[in-house]
Amino acid sequence: MAQRKSFYITTAISYPNGAPHIGHAYEAIATDALARFQRLDGKDVFFLTGTDEHGLKMIQTAQKEGVETHVLASRNAGRFRDMDDRFGISYDRFIRTSEEQHHRSVQEVWKRMQANGDIYLDSYAGWYSVRDEAYYAEDETVVGDDQVRRGPQGTPVEWVEEKSYFFKLSAYQDKLLKLYEDQPDFIGPDARRNEVISFVKGGLKDLSVSRTTFDWGVKVPGDPEHVMYVWVDALTNYITGVGFPDESDANWHYWPADVHVIGKDIIRFHAVYWPAFLMSAGIPIQKRVYAHGFLFNKGEKMSKSVGNIVDPFNLADQYGVDQVRYFFLREVPFGSDGSYNHEAIVNRINADLANDLGNLAQRSLTMVAKQCDAQVPAHGEFSEADKAMLAMADGMIAQARSAMATQQIHQALNAVWAVVAEANRYFAGEAPWALAKTDPARQKTVLYVTAEVLRQVAILAQPAIPASAAKLLDILGVAADARDFAALPTRIVPGTKLPAPAPIFPRYVEPATD
Ligand code: ME8
Numbered sequence: 001m002a003q004r005k006s007f008y009i010t011t012a013i014s015y016p017n018g019a020p021h022i023g024h025a026y027e028a029i030a031t032d033a034l035a036r037f038q039r040l041d042g043k044d045v046f047f048l049t050g051t052d053e054h055g056l057k058m059i060q061t062a063q064k065e066g067v068e069t070h071v072l073a074s075r076n077a078g079r080f081r082d083m084d085d086r087f088g089i090s091y092d093r094f095i096r097t098s099e100e101q102h103h104r105s106v107q108e109v110w111k112r113m114q115a116n117g118d119i120y121l122d123s124y125a126g127w128y129s130v131r132d133e134a135y136y137a138e139d140e141t142v143v144g145d146d147q148v149r150r151g152p153q154g155t156p157v158e159w160v161e162e163k164s165y166f167f168k169l170s171a172y173q174d175k176l177l178k179l180y181e182d183q184p185d186f187i188g189p190d191a192r193r194n195e196v197i198s199f200v201k202g203g204l205k206d207l208s209v210s211r212t213t214f215d216w217g218v219k220v221p222g223d224p225e226h227v228m229y230v231w232v233d234a235l236t237n238y239i240t241g242v243g244f245p246d247e248s249d250a251n252w253h254y255w256p257a258d259v260h261v262i263g264k265d266i267i268r269f270h271a272v273y274w275p276a277f278l279m280s281a282g283i284p285i286q287k288r289v290y291a292h293g294f295l296f297n298k299g300e301k302m303s304k305s306v307g308n309i310v311d312p313f314n315l316a317d318q319y320g321v322d323q324v325r326y327f328f329l330r331e332v333p334f335g336s337d338g339s340y341n342h343e344a345i346v347n348r349i350n351a352d353l354a355n356d357l358g359n360l361a362q363r364s365l366t367m368v369a370k371q372c373d374a375q376v377p378a379h380g381e382f383s384e385a386d387k388a389m390l391a392m393a394d395g396m397i398a399q400a401r402s403a404m405a406t407q408q409i410h411q412a413l414n415a416v417w418a419v420v421a422e423a424n425r426y427f428a429g430e431a432p433w434a435l436a437k438t439d440p441a442r443q444k445t446v447l448y449v450t451a452e453v454l455r456q457v458a459i460l461a462q463p464a465i466p467a468s469a470a471k472l473l474d475i476l477g478v479a480a481d482a483r484d485f486a487a488l489p490t491r492i493v494p495g496t497k498l499p500a501p502a503p504i505f506p507r508y509v510e511p512a513t514d
Contacts, residue, residue, distance in 0.1 A: 016076030
């Protein structure tokens with residue numbers, strides 16, 4: 001058998017300085033949908049996620065809470081993992097940057113960058129944002145009405161002056177610009193690509209890559225007074241996750257990653273610093289970085305002070321896991337910012353899932369159960385309407401493949417739900433309930449076509465709503481080994497015994513208030 005093509009996909013690793021919020025869940029869900037899609041499409045997928053446990057932000061939060069930093073990290077890393085498990089995130093490895101292997105990995109990258117002549121000792125004097133864990137040039141900061149100086153993301157910056165190792169980022173300006181030119185799909189979406197190119201064209205300064213005022217982090221090889229800058233450490237997780245520094249590891253063949261999925265606020269680290277570090281260390285660079293947008297609660301930025309941070313566990317309890325997954329993936333064009341509120345979520349659940357897909361499955365399969373001996377009916381000759389319906393369903397996979405290749409998850413779902421909408425029109429137009437008496441053979445053909453369309457829809461809906469799609473495939477009598485994309489052209493088999501059609505997508509009903 002030919003070797004399967006590999007596909008390596010990652011999320012950002014989150015700071016476990018607090019509990020996961022809906023932004024974290026969103027990134028995990030979207031990356032999971034992309035990973036599941038490629039798996040169903042026959043690829044050998046490796047999906048990495050995890051937690052970024054070093055840095056000043058972690059130290060300061062731990063101090064505020066009166067706990068040791070490693071205790072805070074372990075407690076919250078567990079909650080991130082629980083969130084992934086709650087949302088059915090199909091990761092292959094959950095990495096924690098406090099792992100011993102990761103320390104060795106980062107030190108090896110450092111040694112290679114040093115051997116390449118890109119690391120030197122000097123002293124740093126400049127602005128640092130603890131919240132972004134980022135250094136900013138003076139002209140990137142502004143002093144607001146509140147007299148607080150802030151960086152480009154709006155977070156406060158503080159003056160830092162200390163002895164530090166530097167990475168010769170300035171030496172990589174031309175190489176990076178060439179990379180963006182030679183590989184136009186290295187950064188997506190386009191708006192982010194343009195932003196990165198203009199940042200790099202503006203000139204790159206050498207980067208401070210160590211600190212001496214704390215010791216929570218990865219020690220600089222040969223100079224343990226220094227702890228590495230958290231982003232050198234964090235970005236390296238993507239290679240640690242597949243075995244580095246052991247290049248004989250069974251998973252190392254997955255590198256370079258096919259896509260790093262991240263939020264738009266950390267594009268600079270992934271599209272500028274990371275490829276520069278890799279070039280310096282002589283390691284192949286990732287193929288692509290894709291930045292999604294930010295989620296806003298009723299249009300407002302989530303913040304602890306506004307008190308509108310939404311707990312993803314509560315959303316899952318209130319609406320259901322697949323319902324939440326579907327809502328965010330369908331509602332928010334992947335790459336753009338998105339707003340969410342209760343009404344919008346309920347509307348999607350009730351319209352798209354309960355009515356359009358759920359009711360169609362219920363009505364058609366109940367008819368099959370009652371009037372076709374509970375087995376997939378045999379079809380007669382197909383009418384023009386049947387052929388058009390089947391052709392539209394057959395066309396979904398090509399649309400979904402091309403959308404998913406550029407992370408346009410919403411477009412893949414649009415293609416699937418366009419077929420669901422058409423199937424509803426087809427079903428209403430053919431009125432198979434009326435055909436039971438007048439033309440039973442024709443009724444069987446209509447029910448066959450409907451079942452076949454539902455089968456393809458369910459197969460293609462799996463990346464977004466895995467548990468519900470599995471239930472739908474169960475009631476369509478589709479065998480467990482016939483649920484991947486290779487099975488799409490096979491057609492549902494007449495005579496297959498079907499179980500009773502249990503309802504799959506409950507309507508959302510407002511809880512009683514008294
Ligand atoms: O940035 N909407 O960690 P993090 C959508 N440790 N996405 C959001 C979001 C929101 N409201 N808020 C955050 C870090 N995110 C680093 C990453 S990777 C080597 C190191 C996204 O916990 C954010 O853009 O602050 C990022 O991709 C991820 O959640 C983790 O954010």
